[in-house]
Amino acid sequence: xxxxxxxxxxxxxxxxxxxxxxxxxxxxxPSENNYYWIENxxxxxxxNLYNLExxxxxxxxxxxxFSSIIFSDSNKKxxxxxxxxxxxxxSNNTFFKIGKYYRDFSTYLDDELSSGSLLISxxxxxxxxxxxxxxxxxxxKYNFRVGVSHAKLAKSKxxxxxxKIHEKFIYLDILMNEKExxxxxLVHEAMWGGSSYRLGEQPDSFRDFLKVxxxxxxxxAEGEPHANAxxxxxxxxxxxxxxxxxxxxxxxxxxxxxxxxxxxxxxxxTDGLWGLRLNNYINDLDILIEYFTTKNQxxxxxxxxEFYYNHGVYDEGWSYKGxxxxxxxxxSTNSSIKKEFEIIYIGFNYKLSSKNSLKVICSKxxxxxxxxxxxxxxxxRYKNKSFDFFALNNLNNNIGLGINFxxxx
Numbered sequence: 001x002x003x004x005x006x007x008x009x010x011x012x013x014x015x016x017x018x019x020x021x022x023x024x025x026x027x028x029x030p031s032e033n034n035y036y037w038i039e040n041x042x043x044x045x046x047x048n049l050y051n052l053e054x055x056x057x058x059x060x061x062x063x064x065x066f067s068s069i070i071f072s073d074s075n076k077k078x079x080x081x082x083x084x085x086x087x088x089x090x091s092n093n094t095f096f097k098i099g100k101y102y103r104d105f106s107t108y109l110d111d112e113l114s115s116g117s118l119l120i121s122x123x124x125x126x127x128x129x130x131x132x133x134x135x136x137x138x139x140x141k142y143n144f145r146v147g148v149s150h151a152k153l154a155k156s157k158x159x160x161x162x163x164k165i166h167e168k169f170i171y172l173d174i175l176m177n178e179k180e181x182x183x184x185x186l187v188h189e190a191m192w193g194g195s196s197y198r199l200g201e202q203p204d205s206f207r208d209f210l211k212v213x214x215x216x217x218x219x220x221a222e223g224e225p226h227a228n229a230x231x232x233x234x235x236x237x238x239x240x241x242x243x244x245x246x247x248x249x250x251x252x253x254x255x256x257x258x259x260x261x262x263x264x265x266x267x268x269x270t271d272g273l274w275g276l277r278l279n280n281y282i283n284d285l286d287i288l289i290e291y292f293t294t295k296n297q298x299x300x301x302x303x304x305x306e307f308y309y310n311h312g313v314y315d316e317g318w319s320y321k322g323x324x325x326x327x328x329x330x331x332s333t334n335s336s337i338k339k340e341f342e343i344i345y346i347g348f349n350y351k352l353s354s355k356n357s358l359k360v361i362c363s364k365x366x367x368x369x370x371x372x373x374x375x376x377x378x379x380x381r382y383k384n385k386s387f388d389f390f391a392l393n394n395l396n397n398n399i400g401l402g403i404n405f406x407x408x409x
Contacts, residue, residue, distance in 0.1 A: 023407065120325055
């Protein structure tokens with residue numbers, strides 16, 4: 001048994017000793033394949049026919065233990081840890097966190113309704129990660145949120161030793177008044193170390209880590225037009241405006257994606273994810289509209305062959321176990337997929353009554369004959385039990401039907 005699974009076993013012992021089960025779900029997917037919104041933004045689960053999920057949570061004054069485990073009909077991997085982590089307060093506003101989980105930045109996004117963060121969405125499995133997170137309160141108007149993490153990818157047909165992930169972020173929150181807040185954040189991700197069958201071991205010393213930490217360049221290789229930073233670097237500028245008026249809330253956000261210093265300086269113009277979310281402006285309706293563009297990623301010679309999420313050393317790019325870590329609309333490895341595009345994405349969640357709800361997500365590439373991809377979910381709730389009946393289309397425009405039964409505690 002590896003150290004990773006020993007840790008998970010220890011974590012589950014803590015949870016089950018408290019007998020705290022939060023939710024049990026059983027869901028059946030359509031039997032056909034190639035349903036876009038099952039293959040994508042589905043926690044890396046792909047299109048298993050049956051899944052059983054058990055969520056548990058233990059909350060104490062200064063700590064949290066959470067787990068979500070999946071049992072599926074997959075022939076390859078019947079047991080999956082969707083998310084499992086231990087979070088502990090180490091000082092007033094500082095937390096230590098360890099386990100297998102997603103992100104602690106872009107917290108304004110609802111990953112069940114949005115297409116997801118451009119860096120860490122729910123498209124792939126969660127990474128095994130260890131983090132230190134803190135909030136620094138300056139006064140009643142300003143505060144900072146900061147975090148630093150270390151994670152690992154997985155061995156594969158490409159990597160004979162797992163590359164590492166360095167992650168850090170800083171956000172400035174400006175509380176304009178009791179109803180309005182504006183936040184600006186900078187998130188930096190870097191792949192480094194590890195070893196591939198094609199290129200062998202990559203720099204992995206503490207000195208190399210310090211270079212990764214500040215995105216320092218290596219020595220310029222002969223014949224190259226410029227020196228490249230050590231590792232594979234990418235990040236976002238993250239802007240969000242939020243306003244609450246009684247039960248109404250509006251959110252406006254923009255995630256600007258960059259992979260080098262030119263993108264950091266907005267040389268790739270308006271590339272990234274633009275979003276508008278209106279909650280309860282129409283009673284019991286939560287509506288979201290997103291626009292995603294990569295039209296300007298290769299406009300600056302001599303970098304016309306550089307594409308988001310791809311990398312010359314790390315051949316699997318910004319991905320984990322075959323799935324893109326960020327937006328599902330970008331492929332990290334497949335060069336045959338169009339890299340420059342615009343996509344419109346719409347999601348809404350409508351509470352029809354105390355028992356009934358309707359949720360729809362739909363995406364459509366612009367300037368393309370490709371069909372829209374949609375998923376419609378009709379929910380029915382009775383006390384602590386709920387049924388979600390869903391319909392969605394696949395690449396052949398066949399309609400598939402499925403069901404999700406949840407029991408909450």
